[in-house]
Amino acid sequence: MNDPNGLMVVDGRLHLFYQHNPDGPYHHRIHWGHAVSDDLVHWHHEPVALAPTPDWHDAQGCWSGCGVIADGVPTLIYTGIEPQVQCLATSSDGLRTWTKHPHPIVAAPPQGVDVYGAPPEMRDPWVWRKDDSWHMLLGCGVRAADGAVDGALLHYRSVDLRRWDYLGIVHRGRFAQNTTAWECPNLFALDGRYVLLVSEQLEYRHTYAQTGGFDDGTFVPAWTDVTDHGRVFYAGLSVELRDLRRMLFGWIKEGRSDAVTRASSSWAGALSLARELRLDRHGRLNQRPAPEYQRLRRRRYRRHGFGLDAGEAVTPDVHGERLEIVLEASVPAGAVLRLELRATPDRREHACVRFDGAERVVAVDTRAASLDPRIEGDVTAAPYHGEDLLRLHLFLDHSILELFAGDPDGHTTCITSRLYPTRPDAVHLAIVAEGEPVAVHALEVWELAAIG
Ligand code: DQQ
Numbered sequence: 001m002n003d004p005n006g007l008m009v010v011d012g013r014l015h016l017f018y019q020h021n022p023d024g025p026y027h028h029r030i031h032w033g034h035a036v037s038d039d040l041v042h043w044h045h046e047p048v049a050l051a052p053t054p055d056w057h058d059a060q061g062c063w064s065g066c067g068v069i070a071d072g073v074p075t076l077i078y079t080g081i082e083p084q085v086q087c088l089a090t091s092s093d094g095l096r097t098w099t100k101h102p103h104p105i106v107a108a109p110p111q112g113v114d115v116y117g118a119p120p121e122m123r124d125p126w127v128w129r130k131d132d133s134w135h136m137l138l139g140c141g142v143r144a145a146d147g148a149v150d151g152a153l154l155h156y157r158s159v160d161l162r163r164w165d166y167l168g169i170v171h172r173g174r175f176a177q178n179t180t181a182w183e184c185p186n187l188f189a190l191d192g193r194y195v196l197l198v199s200e201q202l203e204y205r206h207t208y209a210q211t212g213g214f215d216d217g218t219f220v221p222a223w224t225d226v227t228d229h230g231r232v233f234y235a236g237l238s239v240e241l242r243d244l245r246r247m248l249f250g251w252i253k254e255g256r257s258d259a260v261t262r263a264s265s266s267w268a269g270a271l272s273l274a275r276e277l278r279l280d281r282h283g284r285l286n287q288r289p290a291p292e293y294q295r296l297r298r299r300r301y302r303r304h305g306f307g308l309d310a311g312e313a314v315t316p317d318v319h320g321e322r323l324e325i326v327l328e329a330s331v332p333a334g335a336v337l338r339l340e341l342r343a344t345p346d347r348r349e350h351a352c353v354r355f356d357g358a359e360r361v362v363a364v365d366t367r368a369a370s371l372d373p374r375i376e377g378d379v380t381a382a383p384y385h386g387e388d389l390l391r392l393h394l395f396l397d398h399s400i401l402e403l404f405a406g407d408p409d410g411h412t413t414c415i416t417s418r419l420y421p422t423r424p425d426a427v428h429l430a431i432v433a434e435g436e437p438v439a440v441h442a443l444e445v446w447e448l449a450a451i452g
Pocket of ligand 1: 234
């Protein structure tokens, strides 16, 4: 899979669609896969929802988009490519089969807007209902005054989802140095403000979050950060659940080359954990793993209130490729706390999460995580925004590490990484203090059940 698509709740069940090539673990003639969950934890596969139609507008691929219920009818809105146009499909049999609307619903860029690309790139519709109208954002790039390209979001309105009027550009800008387009926009109200999520090309690494105001068709950001500091969490897509929690899912990319992926695996890419989004009192993004995952907890190791001298390590007697770890510690300036994960007993393979008490930076280091010479690890370091205590919440799932760092209600630092140990004994965990003693207030580790 690559991007999550079309998230929608129907009869209490969460439907996930996703960019998918049924022919193999590489990106080509993309279809929409489909899976359903009752609990955010276990997924049931449904037949492929959308396939390219020969000699039609999506013949080269059904690219990303969203799902809405319009007058009770489940509706998918997505991008057909070469050239990029927006398409629509509906289901009348409980989301099993889909009928495509005979014509694109947006067939060309708006008049007078110089959308970047040859042919112009505009895609990944995000649609929502407000009052009596439907609204849509499309991601694209537009030329800026300095001659470079800004990412931009085109805003349309419709009463029937089929005929759309162009209203204007909601927001534009650049996060990385060289931008060609914003992709996969999300715009929604949360905790009294608006949140905008976009993923940016050429960088192709981050889903960015901005929070601010949205009035008169203009989004005005007051705060900006990445949703995840790793280089593998991309194309984030959110959904509001029935209980009004807003969940974010991302595509977790591979951390190895396409050639290595194709040589070693029949699949590529994964769905992230569901992250509940909130804003903290400063309007900054708070992310926490959905509590539903607690039901996967099995054997537990627990130790509270202990000190670790400099150079001392604790090695919990829980092992495995699937672990959840919660840690709270006071790490003074001068001390560094390290968690070694997926370690072999001789440490020849191990990944490392590191917190530096002086710099208050949290880092994930996967450079020693694999003995496979084809795999390059890396270091991702990011500022920790919590108050005095260090609070870490980690999920390790075979080759995926998802880290949430920060206060429960504050702005969270998330880092998602990939690690590919080669040895079957790369299942150990150690917590090590360096430099100065560290006070560990709580350490809980669970072995996690598999979901299928
Ligand atoms: N992936 C899709 C595009 C989208 C990109 C193609 C983001 O629609 O812009 O598979 O990863």
